[in-house]
Amino acid sequence: MPHVESAGLRERKKQRTRQAIFAAALRLFAERGYDETTIADIAAAADVSPRTFFAYFPSKEDVIFAEIDDRLAEVQQRLARRASGETPLETIRQSVVEVMQALVTEQGEHGPVQVRLVLERPALQARALQRMHEAQQEVQQRIRELCPGLGEIEAVAIAGMAVGAMQSVVTHCRQGGLDPGTTRAALDRALAIVESGLRSVPALNEPIP
Structure with missing residues (x-):
């Protein structure tokens, strides 16, 4: 038990350090450029130390995407947890809801800075596009593991809908400087639209054994 507690403490400390680097970077980008x-x-x-920085991020560019990388990792972990009796659609929905809450809670002052930098810089736009593609592929794989009866095209479309809708709405809200409550309402609406489309896929509505 002490070993488990020690491992958990180390993980929390690492996450705090990662968050401190991220917050410092976004603040300096806003203040200095x-x-x-x-x-x-x-x-x-x-x-x-700079050495510690590189232990968490390969480059300055990667800091900008730290938050979304963390949230996408959480989606993948949640999709991997199959709850007996829960339909794949319910698992997908809960995964997205948990990430939405984290995005709204943590957006603070960093959100508009992230969006502005990505929209202004071609190199960051290219990196964002690459990350989006990789995220959709990862989510697609998790969805097919979650729902083996799902066809390849259906899995591709579902991953694109879920990841694309959330990313687009978050970008829109942060670009417009919308408050957390308005952002959450917008994300809830986007999720309802995605969920409405996914109900038409029979395999997603069959409970997980």
Whole structure:
């Protein structure tokens, strides 16, 4: 038991350090500009060494996508947890709801900075597109594992709908500087639209054994 508790404590400490680096980076990008902010600046602001920075992020670009990377990882983990008696559609919905809540809770002042940087910089746009493609592929794989009877095209379409809808709405809300309550309402509406379409797929409505 002490070993498990120690491992959990280390993981929480790592997550706090990662969050501190992310927050420091976004604050400096907003205050000084992206090009003017160095990795050494970010490390100093987060009270870590540059070596520690690289232990968490391969590059300055990767910091910008830290939040969405974390949320997508959570979606994949949730989809991998098959609850007996729950339909695949219910599992997908709960996965998205949990991530929506985290996105709204954590958006703070960083959201508009993230969106502005990505929209202004072609290199970051390309990285965002690559991440979106990878995320859809990962979610597609998890959905097919969750629902083996699902066809390939159906899985591709479902992953695209779920990931694309959430990403588009979050970007829209953050670009417009909308408050958390309005953002959550917009995400709930997007989820309802996606869910309405997914109800037409029979395999998603059959309970997991």
